[in-house]
Amino acid sequence: MNHFEYINNELYCENVPIAKIAEKVGTPFYLYSHATLKRHFSVFKDAFKKIDSLVCYSAKANTNLAVLKIFEQAGSGLDIVSGGELFRGLKAGFSPDRIVYSGVGKRADEIDYALKTGILMFNVESLEELELINQRAEALNLKAPVAIRVNPDVDPKTHPYISTGLKKNKFGIDVNSALEGYKYAVEKKHINLIGIDCHIGSQLTEVRPFADALENVKKLIYKLKDIGIAITHLDIGGGLGITYDDEVPPQPVEYADAVISSINGLDVKLVLEPGRVLVGNAGILIAKVLYRKRNDLKEFVITDAGMNDLLRPSIYKAFHAVEPVIRKGTEKITADIVGPICETGDFLATDCHIEDVRGGDLLAVMSAGAYGFTMSSNYCSRVRIAEVMVKDAEFQVVNQRQTYEDLVKGESIPAFI
Ligand SMILES: *Cc1c(COP(=O)(O)O)cnc(C)c1O
Numbered sequence: 001m002n003h004f005e006y007i008n009n010e011l012y013c014e015n016v017p018i019a020k021i022a023e024k025v026g027t028p029f030y031l032y033s034h035a036t037l038k039r040h041f042s043v044f045k046d047a048f049k050k051i052d053s054l055v056c057y058s059a060k061a062n063t064n065l066a067v068l069k070i071f072e073q074a075g076s077g078l079d080i081v082s083g084g085e086l087f088r089g090l091k092a093g094f095s096p097d098r099i100v101y102s103g104v105g106k107r108a109d110e111i112d113y114a115l116k117t118g119i120l121m122f123n124v125e126s127l128e129e130l131e132l133i134n135q136r137a138e139a140l141n142l143k144a145p146v147a148i149r150v151n152p153d154v155d156p157k158t159h160p161y162i163s164t165g166l167k168k169n170k171f172g173i174d175v176n177s178a179l180e181g182y183k184y185a186v187e188k189k190h191i192n193l194i195g196i197d198c199h200i201g202s203q204l205t206e207v208r209p210f211a212d213a214l215e216n217v218k219k220l221i222y223k224l225k226d227i228g229i230a231i232t233h234l235d236i237g238g239g240l241g242i243t244y245d246d247e248v249p250p251q252p253v254e255y256a257d258a259v260i261s262s263i264n265g266l267d268v269k270l271v272l273e274p275g276r277v278l279v280g281n282a283g284i285l286i287a288k289v290l291y292r293k294r295n296d297l298k299e300f301v302i303t304d305a306g307m308n309d310l311l312r313p314s315i316y317k318a319f320h321a322v323e324p325v326i327r328k329g330t331e332k333i334t335a336d337i338v339g340p341i342c343e344t345g346d347f348l349a350t351d352c353h354i355e356d357v358r359g360g361d362l363l364a365v366m367s368a369g370a371y372g373f374t375m376s377s378n379y380c381s382r383v384r385i386a387e388v389m390v391k392d393a394e395f396q397v398v399n400q401r402q403t404y405e406d407l408v409k410g411e412s413i414p415a416f417i
Contacts, residue, residue: 002281003033009327015393018325027288028305030373034391036282041074047256058238058275059085061370066389066398068092079273083110111136121145123197137190147195150178152216156201156209159316165200175216199237205249207258214262235271242280244367245319276370283369289361299335306339307346308379314345322349325362330355
Protein backbone atom coordinates (compact mmCIF):
# COMPACT_ATOMS: atom_id res chain seq x y z
CA MET A 1 0.00 0.00 0.00
CA ASN A 2 1.82 3.05 -1.23
CA HIS A 3 -1.03 5.56 -1.23
CA PHE A 4 -1.49 5.46 -5.01
CA GLU A 5 -4.86 3.81 -5.41
CA TYR A 6 -7.87 3.74 -7.69
CA ILE A 7 -11.16 4.93 -6.31
CA ASN A 8 -14.01 4.43 -8.77
CA ASN A 9 -11.50 3.88 -11.58
CA GLU A 10 -9.69 7.09 -10.89
CA LEU A 11 -6.12 7.12 -9.58
CA TYR A 12 -5.58 9.00 -6.34
CA CYS A 13 -2.50 9.98 -4.43
CA GLU A 14 -3.58 9.78 -0.80
CA ASN A 15 -6.84 11.76 -0.83
CA VAL A 16 -6.26 13.81 -3.96
CA PRO A 17 -7.47 12.79 -7.43
CA ILE A 18 -4.40 12.98 -9.65
CA ALA A 19 -6.36 14.41 -12.58
CA LYS A 20 -7.12 17.41 -10.41
CA ILE A 21 -3.42 18.04 -9.84
CA ALA A 22 -2.72 17.70 -13.57
CA GLU A 23 -5.39 20.26 -14.32
CA LYS A 24 -3.81 22.75 -11.96
CA VAL A 25 -0.12 22.07 -12.57
CA GLY A 26 0.00 20.86 -16.17
CA THR A 27 1.97 17.82 -17.31
CA PRO A 28 4.39 16.16 -16.98
CA PHE A 29 5.18 16.19 -13.27
CA TYR A 30 6.59 14.00 -10.54
CA LEU A 31 4.24 13.28 -7.68
CA TYR A 32 5.32 12.22 -4.19
CA SER A 33 3.22 10.89 -1.34
CA HIS A 34 4.10 12.34 2.05
CA ALA A 35 2.51 9.44 3.95
CA THR A 36 4.44 6.87 1.93
CA LEU A 37 7.77 8.61 2.45
CA LYS A 38 7.15 8.79 6.18
CA ARG A 39 6.04 5.19 6.42
CA HIS A 40 8.95 3.84 4.39
CA PHE A 41 11.40 5.64 6.62
CA SER A 42 9.85 4.50 9.87
CA VAL A 43 9.60 0.86 8.73
CA PHE A 44 13.27 0.90 7.76
CA LYS A 45 14.43 2.64 10.89
CA ASP A 46 12.36 0.46 13.20
CA ALA A 47 13.87 -2.65 11.66
CA PHE A 48 17.22 -1.61 13.16
CA LYS A 49 15.99 -0.26 16.46
CA LYS A 50 17.50 -3.15 18.45
CA ILE A 51 21.00 -1.95 17.72
CA ASP A 52 23.04 1.25 17.77
CA SER A 53 22.41 2.53 14.26
CA LEU A 54 22.09 5.63 12.14
CA VAL A 55 20.03 5.63 8.94
CA CYS A 56 21.52 8.11 6.48
CA TYR A 57 19.13 8.54 3.58
CA SER A 58 21.08 8.46 0.32
CA ALA A 59 20.23 11.83 -1.17
CA LYS A 60 21.00 11.10 -4.81
CA ALA A 61 17.87 8.97 -5.16
CA ASN A 62 15.70 12.06 -4.69
CA THR A 63 17.10 15.40 -3.54
CA ASN A 64 13.96 17.48 -3.48
CA LEU A 65 14.10 19.68 -0.37
CA ALA A 66 10.62 18.67 0.73
CA VAL A 67 11.57 14.99 0.53
CA LEU A 68 14.78 15.66 2.45
CA LYS A 69 12.86 17.58 5.09
CA ILE A 70 10.49 14.68 5.72
CA PHE A 71 13.42 12.38 6.43
CA GLU A 72 15.23 14.98 8.51
CA GLN A 73 12.12 15.40 10.66
CA ALA A 74 11.85 11.64 11.02
CA GLY A 75 15.36 11.46 12.49
CA SER A 76 17.36 10.50 9.42
CA GLY A 77 20.96 11.36 8.64
CA LEU A 78 22.11 11.93 5.08
CA ASP A 79 24.47 10.20 2.67
CA ILE A 80 25.82 12.67 0.14
CA VAL A 81 28.03 12.36 -2.93
CA SER A 82 28.76 16.00 -3.81
CA GLY A 83 29.10 19.52 -2.46
CA GLY A 84 25.74 20.28 -4.02
CA GLU A 85 24.07 17.54 -2.02
CA LEU A 86 25.76 18.84 1.13
CA PHE A 87 24.31 22.28 0.38
CA ARG A 88 20.85 20.80 -0.07
CA GLY A 89 21.18 18.70 3.08
CA LEU A 90 22.10 21.72 5.17
CA LYS A 91 19.26 23.72 3.62
CA ALA A 92 16.86 20.96 4.62
CA GLY A 93 18.14 21.21 8.20
CA PHE A 94 20.25 18.06 8.57
CA SER A 95 22.68 18.24 11.44
CA PRO A 96 26.26 17.95 10.07
CA ASP A 97 27.11 15.21 12.56
CA ARG A 98 24.58 13.00 10.75
CA ILE A 99 26.03 13.47 7.29
CA VAL A 100 28.33 10.96 5.59
CA TYR A 101 30.10 11.77 2.35
CA SER A 102 30.63 9.01 -0.25
CA GLY A 103 31.92 9.00 -3.82
CA VAL A 104 35.12 8.25 -5.75
CA GLY A 105 35.80 11.76 -7.03
CA LYS A 106 35.59 14.31 -4.24
CA ARG A 107 37.20 17.62 -5.23
CA ALA A 108 39.36 19.75 -2.90
CA ASP A 109 36.70 22.47 -2.65
CA GLU A 110 34.07 19.87 -1.77
CA ILE A 111 36.36 18.36 0.86
CA ASP A 112 36.95 21.81 2.36
CA TYR A 113 33.23 22.50 2.45
CA ALA A 114 32.55 19.21 4.24
CA LEU A 115 35.45 19.72 6.67
CA LYS A 116 34.28 23.20 7.60
CA THR A 117 30.73 21.93 7.99
CA GLY A 118 31.90 19.22 10.39
CA ILE A 119 30.32 16.12 8.88
CA LEU A 120 30.19 12.72 10.61
CA MET A 121 32.60 11.04 8.19
CA PHE A 122 34.15 10.85 4.77
CA ASN A 123 33.84 7.48 3.08
CA VAL A 124 37.22 7.43 1.39
CA GLU A 125 37.65 5.46 -1.80
CA SER A 126 41.36 5.70 -2.59
CA LEU A 127 44.70 6.42 -0.94
CA GLU A 128 45.15 9.52 -3.07
CA GLU A 129 41.85 10.85 -1.82
CA LEU A 130 42.95 10.09 1.75
CA GLU A 131 46.15 12.03 1.13
CA LEU A 132 44.22 15.03 -0.14
CA ILE A 133 41.76 14.96 2.78
CA ASN A 134 44.70 14.85 5.18
CA GLN A 135 46.29 17.86 3.45
CA ARG A 136 43.08 19.88 3.37
CA ALA A 137 42.40 19.07 7.04
CA GLU A 138 45.92 20.19 7.92
CA ALA A 139 45.43 23.45 6.04
CA LEU A 140 42.23 24.05 7.98
CA ASN A 141 43.80 22.87 11.22
CA LEU A 142 41.17 20.16 11.64
CA LYS A 143 40.98 16.41 11.91
CA ALA A 144 38.96 14.62 9.27
CA PRO A 145 36.79 11.71 10.43
CA VAL A 146 37.26 8.95 7.89
CA ALA A 147 35.93 5.52 6.98
CA ILE A 148 37.63 3.57 4.24
CA ARG A 149 35.33 2.13 1.63
CA VAL A 150 36.32 -1.42 0.85
CA ASN A 151 35.30 -3.35 -2.18
CA PRO A 152 34.28 -6.76 -0.82
CA ASP A 153 34.20 -8.44 -4.25
CA VAL A 154 30.73 -9.97 -4.09
CA ASP A 155 28.25 -10.20 -6.91
CA PRO A 156 25.08 -8.29 -5.99
CA LYS A 157 23.23 -9.97 -8.89
CA THR A 158 21.78 -6.73 -10.15
CA HIS A 159 22.09 -4.68 -13.34
CA PRO A 160 25.81 -4.34 -14.23
CA TYR A 161 25.58 -0.54 -14.27
CA ILE A 162 24.42 -0.46 -10.66
CA SER A 163 26.67 -3.16 -9.26
CA THR A 164 29.48 -1.52 -7.31
CA GLY A 165 31.06 -4.20 -5.12
CA LEU A 166 32.94 -6.24 -7.72
CA LYS A 167 36.67 -6.04 -8.33
CA LYS A 168 36.06 -4.73 -11.81
CA ASN A 169 34.03 -1.77 -10.44
CA LYS A 170 35.71 1.55 -9.66
CA PHE A 171 34.46 1.76 -6.09
CA GLY A 172 36.36 1.40 -2.82
CA ILE A 173 39.68 -0.23 -2.09
CA ASP A 174 40.10 -3.93 -2.73
CA VAL A 175 39.30 -5.71 0.53
CA ASN A 176 42.61 -7.59 0.41
CA SER A 177 44.77 -4.48 0.17
CA ALA A 178 42.59 -2.48 2.55
CA LEU A 179 44.69 -3.51 5.55
CA GLU A 180 47.64 -1.64 4.04
CA GLY A 181 45.34 1.32 3.47
CA TYR A 182 44.34 1.36 7.12
CA LYS A 183 47.96 1.17 8.27
CA TYR A 184 48.74 4.10 6.02
CA ALA A 185 45.70 6.10 7.15
CA VAL A 186 46.27 5.60 10.85
CA GLU A 187 49.66 7.35 10.55
CA LYS A 188 48.12 10.50 9.08
CA LYS A 189 48.06 13.33 11.60
CA HIS A 190 44.90 14.97 10.35
CA ILE A 191 42.88 11.84 9.79
CA ASN A 192 40.70 10.39 12.49
CA LEU A 193 40.17 6.83 11.33
CA ILE A 194 36.78 5.80 12.66
CA GLY A 195 35.12 3.51 10.21
CA ILE A 196 34.79 0.98 7.49
CA ASP A 197 32.34 1.29 4.65
CA CYS A 198 31.03 -0.77 1.77
CA HIS A 199 28.19 -0.42 -0.72
CA ILE A 200 27.85 -3.29 -3.14
CA GLY A 201 25.17 -2.14 -5.54
CA SER A 202 21.62 -1.03 -6.02
CA GLN A 203 18.25 -2.73 -6.49
CA LEU A 204 19.35 -5.93 -4.72
CA THR A 205 16.57 -8.44 -4.41
CA GLU A 206 18.32 -10.96 -2.16
CA VAL A 207 19.81 -10.75 1.31
CA ARG A 208 22.67 -13.11 0.54
CA PRO A 209 25.10 -10.70 -1.16
CA PHE A 210 24.78 -8.27 1.77
CA ALA A 211 25.62 -11.06 4.21
CA ASP A 212 28.56 -12.23 2.06
CA ALA A 213 29.94 -8.71 1.88
CA LEU A 214 29.62 -8.34 5.63
CA GLU A 215 31.53 -11.57 6.18
CA ASN A 216 34.46 -10.16 4.21
CA VAL A 217 34.24 -6.82 6.00
CA LYS A 218 34.10 -8.55 9.37
CA LYS A 219 37.30 -10.44 8.70
CA LEU A 220 38.99 -7.15 7.98
CA ILE A 221 37.64 -5.59 11.18
CA TYR A 222 39.14 -8.45 13.21
CA LYS A 223 42.47 -8.08 11.43
CA LEU A 224 42.42 -4.37 12.21
CA LYS A 225 41.70 -5.11 15.85
CA ASP A 226 44.73 -7.42 15.92
CA ILE A 227 46.99 -4.55 14.92
CA GLY A 228 45.38 -2.12 17.33
CA ILE A 229 43.08 -0.21 14.97
CA ALA A 230 39.64 0.03 16.53
CA ILE A 231 36.77 0.87 14.25
CA THR A 232 33.72 2.52 15.78
CA HIS A 233 31.50 2.91 12.68
CA LEU A 234 30.46 0.24 10.22
CA ASP A 235 28.68 1.68 7.19
CA ILE A 236 27.08 -0.97 5.01
CA GLY A 237 25.76 1.39 2.32
CA GLY A 238 22.37 1.05 0.68
CA GLY A 239 21.11 -1.08 -2.14
CA LEU A 240 17.95 -2.77 -0.92
CA GLY A 241 15.67 -3.25 -3.91
CA ILE A 242 12.00 -2.51 -4.48
CA THR A 243 9.20 -4.03 -6.51
CA TYR A 244 8.96 -2.47 -9.95
CA ASP A 245 7.38 -5.48 -11.64
CA ASP A 246 7.31 -8.91 -10.04
CA GLU A 247 10.52 -8.77 -8.02
CA VAL A 248 10.14 -9.85 -4.42
CA PRO A 249 12.93 -8.05 -2.57
CA PRO A 250 13.49 -8.74 1.12
CA GLN A 251 11.40 -6.66 3.48
CA PRO A 252 13.44 -4.17 5.54
CA VAL A 253 13.04 -6.36 8.62
CA GLU A 254 14.40 -9.44 6.82
CA TYR A 255 17.30 -7.38 5.59
CA ALA A 256 17.84 -5.97 9.08
CA ASP A 257 17.73 -9.38 10.73
CA ALA A 258 20.36 -10.72 8.31
CA VAL A 259 22.58 -7.70 8.87
CA ILE A 260 22.15 -7.73 12.63
CA SER A 261 23.02 -11.40 12.88
CA SER A 262 26.06 -10.90 10.61
CA ILE A 263 27.49 -8.13 12.73
CA ASN A 264 26.74 -9.86 15.99
CA GLY A 265 29.68 -9.46 18.35
CA LEU A 266 31.10 -6.35 16.73
CA ASP A 267 31.17 -3.29 18.91
CA VAL A 268 30.29 -0.71 16.25
CA LYS A 269 27.65 1.82 15.38
CA LEU A 270 25.91 0.65 12.22
CA VAL A 271 25.41 3.25 9.49
CA LEU A 272 22.95 2.55 6.66
CA GLU A 273 22.51 4.45 3.41
CA PRO A 274 19.15 3.43 1.93
CA GLY A 275 17.98 5.40 -1.09
CA ARG A 276 15.67 3.65 -3.52
CA VAL A 277 13.84 1.61 -0.90
CA LEU A 278 12.69 4.80 0.85
CA VAL A 279 11.61 6.86 -2.15
CA GLY A 280 11.16 4.59 -5.18
CA ASN A 281 7.58 3.58 -4.57
CA ALA A 282 6.69 6.88 -2.93
CA GLY A 283 6.69 8.71 -6.24
CA ILE A 284 5.21 8.45 -9.72
CA LEU A 285 5.55 10.38 -12.95
CA ILE A 286 2.42 11.79 -14.56
CA ALA A 287 2.46 12.33 -18.32
CA LYS A 288 -0.11 13.11 -20.96
CA VAL A 289 -0.68 11.17 -24.15
CA LEU A 290 0.00 13.41 -27.13
CA TYR A 291 -0.51 11.08 -30.08
CA ARG A 292 -0.99 7.51 -31.11
CA LYS A 293 0.55 5.92 -34.16
CA ARG A 294 1.25 2.53 -35.54
CA ASN A 295 3.33 0.80 -38.16
CA ASP A 296 3.34 -2.79 -39.42
CA LEU A 297 5.22 -3.93 -36.38
CA LYS A 298 4.32 -1.73 -33.49
CA GLU A 299 1.82 0.48 -31.83
CA PHE A 300 3.17 3.66 -30.24
CA VAL A 301 1.77 5.87 -27.52
CA ILE A 302 3.61 9.19 -27.66
CA THR A 303 3.67 11.14 -24.40
CA ASP A 304 4.83 14.53 -23.25
CA ALA A 305 7.38 12.91 -20.88
CA GLY A 306 10.58 11.51 -22.30
CA MET A 307 13.94 10.02 -21.43
CA ASN A 308 15.21 13.39 -20.26
CA ASP A 309 12.51 13.29 -17.56
CA LEU A 310 12.90 9.61 -16.62
CA LEU A 311 16.15 8.06 -17.79
CA ARG A 312 15.98 4.63 -16.17
CA PRO A 313 14.14 2.75 -18.93
CA SER A 314 16.57 4.09 -21.47
CA ILE A 315 19.87 3.40 -19.70
CA TYR A 316 19.04 0.32 -17.63
CA LYS A 317 16.17 -1.07 -19.68
CA ALA A 318 14.40 -0.65 -16.37
CA PHE A 319 10.76 -1.66 -16.14
CA HIS A 320 8.17 0.84 -14.95
CA ALA A 321 4.49 -0.06 -14.91
CA VAL A 322 2.41 2.47 -16.84
CA GLU A 323 -1.25 2.89 -15.94
CA PRO A 324 -4.02 5.18 -17.11
CA VAL A 325 -4.96 7.78 -14.49
CA ILE A 326 -8.60 7.30 -15.41
CA ARG A 327 -9.59 3.70 -16.15
CA LYS A 328 -12.15 3.59 -18.91
CA GLY A 329 -12.33 -0.16 -19.12
CA THR A 330 -11.46 -0.28 -22.81
CA GLU A 331 -9.80 -3.29 -24.36
CA LYS A 332 -6.06 -3.44 -23.85
CA ILE A 333 -3.47 -2.75 -26.49
CA THR A 334 0.23 -3.62 -26.60
CA ALA A 335 2.27 -0.53 -27.26
CA ASP A 336 5.59 1.13 -26.71
CA ILE A 337 5.18 4.23 -24.57
CA VAL A 338 7.64 6.70 -26.03
CA GLY A 339 8.67 10.32 -25.51
CA PRO A 340 9.21 13.27 -27.85
CA ILE A 341 13.04 13.04 -27.88
CA CYS A 342 14.98 12.37 -31.05
CA GLU A 343 16.50 9.10 -29.82
CA THR A 344 15.41 5.53 -30.32
CA GLY A 345 16.27 4.96 -26.66
CA ASP A 346 13.56 7.41 -25.69
CA PHE A 347 10.95 5.15 -24.20
CA LEU A 348 9.20 4.83 -20.86
CA ALA A 349 7.97 1.30 -21.49
CA THR A 350 8.16 -1.26 -24.28
CA ASP A 351 5.42 -3.73 -25.18
CA CYS A 352 3.22 -2.33 -22.48
CA HIS A 353 -0.25 -3.82 -22.02
CA ILE A 354 -2.40 -0.84 -21.44
CA GLU A 355 -5.92 0.39 -22.03
CA ASP A 356 -6.62 1.94 -25.41
CA VAL A 357 -5.41 5.37 -24.30
CA ARG A 358 -5.83 8.37 -26.60
CA GLY A 359 -4.48 11.87 -27.01
CA GLY A 360 -5.25 13.91 -23.89
CA ASP A 361 -5.40 10.93 -21.53
CA LEU A 362 -3.18 10.98 -18.46
CA LEU A 363 -0.69 8.22 -17.73
CA ALA A 364 0.97 7.31 -14.45
CA VAL A 365 4.47 5.89 -14.68
CA MET A 366 4.77 3.99 -11.43
CA SER A 367 7.71 3.54 -9.02
CA ALA A 368 9.43 6.69 -10.26
CA GLY A 369 10.33 8.31 -6.94
CA ALA A 370 13.97 7.18 -7.00
CA TYR A 371 16.51 8.22 -9.63
CA GLY A 372 13.72 9.95 -11.52
CA PHE A 373 13.90 13.69 -11.21
CA THR A 374 17.52 13.54 -9.96
CA MET A 375 18.68 11.94 -13.20
CA SER A 376 16.64 14.22 -15.42
CA SER A 377 18.25 16.67 -17.83
CA ASN A 378 17.51 19.54 -20.16
CA TYR A 379 18.31 17.48 -23.26
CA CYS A 380 16.61 18.86 -26.38
CA SER A 381 16.09 22.09 -24.42
CA ARG A 382 13.22 20.57 -22.57
CA VAL A 383 12.45 22.29 -19.29
CA ARG A 384 12.77 20.30 -16.12
CA ILE A 385 9.33 19.26 -15.02
CA ALA A 386 7.48 20.13 -11.82
CA GLU A 387 7.57 18.10 -8.63
CA VAL A 388 4.45 17.95 -6.49
CA MET A 389 3.88 16.58 -3.02
CA VAL A 390 0.59 15.34 -1.63
CA LYS A 391 -0.26 15.15 2.04
CA ASP A 392 -3.67 13.72 2.77
CA ALA A 393 -6.12 16.00 0.88
CA GLU A 394 -3.59 18.76 0.18
CA PHE A 395 -1.00 19.15 -2.51
CA GLN A 396 1.73 21.62 -3.28
CA VAL A 397 4.23 22.18 -6.07
CA VAL A 398 7.56 21.55 -4.33
CA ASN A 399 9.65 22.37 -7.38
CA GLN A 400 8.38 24.60 -10.13
CA ARG A 401 8.48 23.59 -13.73
CA GLN A 402 11.36 25.45 -15.39
CA THR A 403 10.71 28.21 -17.88
CA TYR A 404 12.42 28.88 -21.19
CA GLU A 405 14.30 31.69 -19.48
CA ASP A 406 15.70 29.14 -17.01
CA LEU A 407 17.09 27.21 -19.96
CA VAL A 408 19.43 30.03 -21.02
CA LYS A 409 20.21 31.32 -17.54
CA GLY A 410 23.97 31.75 -17.26
CA GLU A 411 24.62 31.58 -21.00
CA SER A 412 26.06 34.50 -22.90
CA ILE A 413 27.22 35.34 -26.39
CA PRO A 414 30.75 36.79 -26.27
CA ALA A 415 31.54 40.09 -27.96
CA PHE A 416 34.25 38.37 -30.05
CA ILE A 417 31.83 36.48 -32.22
C1 LIG B 1 23.64 5.31 -4.53
C2 LIG B 1 24.24 4.95 -3.23
C3 LIG B 1 23.43 4.55 -2.15
C4 LIG B 1 21.95 4.32 -2.28
O1 LIG B 1 21.69 3.20 -3.04
P1 LIG B 1 20.19 2.65 -3.16
O2 LIG B 1 20.32 1.48 -4.05
O3 LIG B 1 19.37 3.72 -3.73
O4 LIG B 1 19.76 2.27 -1.79
C5 LIG B 1 24.05 4.34 -0.94
N1 LIG B 1 25.38 4.50 -0.77
C6 LIG B 1 26.19 4.87 -1.79
C7 LIG B 1 27.62 5.03 -1.55
C8 LIG B 1 25.65 5.11 -3.05
O5 LIG B 1 26.45 5.46 -4.05
